Amino acid sequence: MTKQQGDAARRPPGMTDVARAAGVSAQTVSRVLSGHPHVREQTRADVMAAVARLGYRRNNAARTLSSGRSRAIGVVTLRTTFYSRAAVTSGIESAAQAAGYTVSTATTSSLDTSAIEDALSRLTDQGVEGIILSVPLIHTSPRLEQLTRATPTLTIDGSRTGATEVVAVDQSLAARLATRHLLDLGHETVWHLAGPEQWLEAASRRDGWRATLEAAGRAVPPPLEGDWSPASGYRGGLVLGRIPDATAVFVASDEMAFGVVRALRESGRRVPEDVSVVGVDDIELAEYCAPPLTTVAQPFAQMGELAVAHLLRYIAAPETVPEPASVEPRLVVRASTAAPAAAVTG
Amino acid sequence: MTKQQGDAARRPPGMTDVARAAGVSAQTVSRVLSGHPHVREQTRADVMAAVARLGYRRNNAARTLSSGRSRAIGVVTLRTTFYSRAAVTSGIESAAQAAGYTVSTATTSSLDTSAIEDALSRLTDQGVEGIILSVPLIHTSPRLEQLTRATPTLTIDGSRTGATEVVAVDQSLAARLATRHLLDLGHETVWHLAGPEQWLEAASRRDGWRATLEAAGRAVPPPLEGDWSPASGYRGGLVLGRIPDATAVFVASDEMAFGVVRALRESGRRVPEDVSVVGVDDIELAEYCAPPLTTVAQPFAQMGELAVAHLLRYIAAPETVPEPASVEPRLVVRASTAAPAAAVTG
DNA sequence: CAACCCGTTGGCATCGATAACATTCTCTGC
DNA sequence: GCAGAGAATGTTATCGATGCCAACGGGTTG
Numbered sequence: 001m002t003k004q005q006g007d008a009a010r011r012p013p014g015m016t017d018v019a020r021a022a023g024v025s026a027q028t029v030s031r032v033l034s035g036h037p038h039v040r041e042q043t044r045a046d047v048m049a050a051v052a053r054l055g056y057r058r059n060n061a062a063r064t065l066s067s068g069r070s071r072a073i074g075v076v077t078l079r080t081t082f083y084s085r086a087a088v089t090s091g092i093e094s095a096a097q098a099a100g101y102t103v104s105t106a107t108t109s110s111l112d113t114s115a116i117e118d119a120l121s122r123l124t125d126q127g128v129e130g131i132i133l134s135v136p137l138i139h140t141s142p143r144l145e146q147l148t149r150a151t152p153t154l155t156i157d158g159s160r161t162g163a164t165e166v167v168a169v170d171q172s173l174a175a176r177l178a179t180r181h182l183l184d185l186g187h188e189t190v191w192h193l194a195g196p197e198q199w200l201e202a203a204s205r206r207d208g209w210r211a212t213l214e215a216a217g218r219a220v221p222p223p224l225e226g227d228w229s230p231a232s233g234y235r236g237g238l239v240l241g242r243i244p245d246a247t248a249v250f251v252a253s254d255e256m257a258f259g260v261v262r263a264l265r266e267s268g269r270r271v272p273e274d275v276s277v278v279g280v281d282d283i284e285l286a287e288y289c290a291p292p293l294t295t296v297a298q299p300f301a302q303m304g305e306l307a308v309a310h311l312l313r314y315i316a317a318p319e320t321v322p323e324p325a326s327v328e329p330r331l332v333v334r335a336s337t338a339a340p341a342a343a344v345t346g
Numbered sequence: 347m348t349k350q351q352g353d354a355a356r357r358p359p360g361m362t363d364v365a366r367a368a369g370v371s372a373q374t375v376s377r378v379l380s381g382h383p384h385v386r387e388q389t390r391a392d393v394m395a396a397v398a399r400l401g402y403r404r405n406n407a408a409r410t411l412s413s414g415r416s417r418a419i420g421v422v423t424l425r426t427t428f429y430s431r432a433a434v435t436s437g438i439e440s441a442a443q444a445a446g447y448t449v450s451t452a453t454t455s456s457l458d459t460s461a462i463e464d465a466l467s468r469l470t471d472q473g474v475e476g477i478i479l480s481v482p483l484i485h486t487s488p489r490l491e492q493l494t495r496a497t498p499t500l501t502i503d504g505s506r507t508g509a510t511e512v513v514a515v516d517q518s519l520a521a522r523l524a525t526r527h528l529l530d531l532g533h534e535t536v537w538h539l540a541g542p543e544q545w546l547e548a549a550s551r552r553d554g555w556r557a558t559l560e561a562a563g564r565a566v567p568p569p570l571e572g573d574w575s576p577a578s579g580y581r582g583g584l585v586l587g588r589i590p591d592a593t594a595v596f597v598a599s600d601e602m603a604f605g606v607v608r609a610l611r612e613s614g615r616r617v618p619e620d621v622s623v624v625g626v627d628d629i630e631l632a633e634y635c636a637p638p639l640t641t642v643a644q645p646f647a648q649m650g651e652l653a654v655a656h657l658l659r660y661i662a663a664p665e666t667v668p669e670p671a672s673v674e675p676r677l678v679v680r681a682s683t684a685a686p687a688a689a690v691t692g
Numbered sequence: 693c694a695a696c697c698c699g700t701t702g703g704c705a706t707c708g709a710t711a712a713c714a715t716t717c718t719c720t721g722c
Numbered sequence: 723g724c725a726g727a728g729a730a731t732g733t734t735a736t737c738g739a740t741g742c743c744a745a746c747g748g749g750t751t752g
């Protein structure tokens with residue numbers, strides 16, 4: 001910054017300008033603006049008037065520097081267009097905003113630990129007060145540990161990484177709900193199209209599915225694996241279409257389920273008459289699949305809000321390790337599931 | 347900040363600490379860190395070593411305050427889970443990141459001018475260098491004009507608001523592509539399920555559709571209106587299902603198109619044999635609709651990148667009003683469209 | 693009547709870095 | 723061997739707001 005005094009026109013007014021205009025000290029202006037109690041009503045009014053007249057706005061950088069608080073939180077996410085990401089993010093944004101915090105985003109396009117570390121470090125360098133890691137991390141690393149030590153960080157649906165994992169949907173329950181539903185309908189067993197192994201959610205769902213089958217004493221078919229895309233669901237569906245025994249499938253995401261359904265029909269198997277399909281997420285389109293998709297709804301927005309609430313508490317008391325919280329998924333039964341053709345109903 | 351000298355342990359190292367450790371002045375440290383040319387190789391190495399040893403990170407707030415540059419841009423979006431929003435945002439984020447900029451998000455849940463103004467002002471208060479307004483604004487306002495005067499702002503797909511609208515998909519072309527495709531297949535005319543009127547995109551598509559029909563000398567059926575949700579598409583589809591003449595529909599979004607398709611089928615009309623349907627967006631699931639949806643793809647990510655490129659140029663030269671750019675949509679033909687049953691083909 | 697309390701307000705140092713300016717050093721070329 | 727260009731580095735003022743402390747004035751209290 002230069003001491004450009006000649007052409008003073010273009011510099012936005014500072015607190016001193018306001019102070020001068022209101023006939024008080026800069027300190028008082030600061031008090032008024034931060035709602036400090038001990039300020040005479042008249043003074044406050046004068047200051048506010050001056051503020052309005054000059055169109056003054058507090059300089060955030062200066063505030064942050066001086067007070068040591070940035071009033072900003074950061075979010076690390078994967079750069080995808082998944083419904084879940086959008087929904088969680090929107091929950092985070094609305095909660096943060098309501099709490100007077102600003103949200104900065106750092107995205108990564110890969111799941112590499114180093115890529116995630118970079119994103120994290122971009123945020124800490126920016127001086128955010130806390131970070132929500134909304135990435136399906138599995139591995140931790142020294143650098144990551146170090147970064148999360150410096151800034152309160154919590155993880156949504158990743159595994160414990162030293163960054164305390166705090167908010168998560170009980171994925172195992174989600175899988176259980178889906179699998180049980182199919183078994184209850186009378187299916188002998190349930191096949192599974194899982195998500196990519198590196199994703200903790202995918203792993204939890206797979207485990208929950210397997211556990212449910214085992215608990216019921218059913219055979220556990222080998223799980224197939226997709227990459228969350230509808231295309232991968234389609235490929236999985238083509239395989240399932242060749243397996244006559246497969247009358248029920250639990251698909252790890254709605255998007256893949258769309259692909260599965262299409263593949264099954266192209267393979268000459270009707271849904272739900274020949275094969276029942278359950279997805280996970282309850283994306284808006286699930287109800288408009290043909291047939292409407294039975295699925296397990298996840299309270300994404302709520303997760304985002306919960307994460308922010310936890311994070312703010314964590315920021316306020318960094319020594320307190322936040323308690324993990326988990327939100328419950330909910331089964332939504334639609335038309336893609338039914339009793340198997342040959343089953344004895346009731 | 348207090349002069350807490352007793353327990354110096356917990357304060358992160360500053361530039362002075364690094365300078366001392368490296369045996370140079372703070373200024374030199376600054377030069378090294380910002381890649382200034384005139385620094386001896388040895389000195390640079392010493393500084394870097396000290397930086398590494400102390401685990402030093404530059405304080406962003408101080409940097410911003412002192413240099414007057416925040417290296418951050420802001421994005422205003424609607425708090426939705428639409429695919430388009432996610433896709434545009436992800437384009438913005440990746441481009442901004444590549445350019446060394448940070449992204450701050452301010453979302454609004456309503457289209458009120460005042461809600462948008464608030465979001466905008468949250469960003470300017472934060473000191474971002476530029477703003478991308480990715481909101482379907484139609485009206486402008488004095489406050490908005492003022493805010494956009496202070497910070498370089500450009501609009502994606504909103505209407506001109508004083509904030510120069512710069513990057514947009516040629517929606518009218520999108521509509522023309524879809525409508526022409528249906529006419530070319532031999533349909534007598536094309537019906538239209540539009541988006542909400544306040545959305546500029548919706549209006550442009552409607553206009554493009556109408557213009558195409560008029561240019562071809564066809565009757566222009568009254569347009570129906572939805573709210574982008576699949577549910578509203580479903581409602582529109584139920585109406586269309588009752589109209590025997592309706593053999594072709596241009597739906598303003600893929601999500602609504604899913605609803606339309608389902609409603610049509612429930613009304614006993616086959617797609618595409620009885621009714622052809624075209625959507626817009628080319629969401630990932632479009633290919634897995636039953637039948638796969640013909641649609642007009644929009645280059646969302648590219649829009650985001652283009653917007654950032656324009657914005658950065660605008661920031662660099664604020665007096666230059668950025669030239670509007672528009673990106674082209676592309677027709678993707680799938681199975682939801684076909685020649686009308688009775689039509690004489692070829 | 694002094695000691696004291698409390699609501700208000702101003703003075704001053706400070707946060708951590710950068711810009712402009714000053715200074716020292718190091719080579720050239722004549 | 724010395725002037726002078728230009729590289730390398732240090733000094734100082736500032737960016738805009740906040741925190742701590744002191745000061746002021748009127749009302750209590752012992």
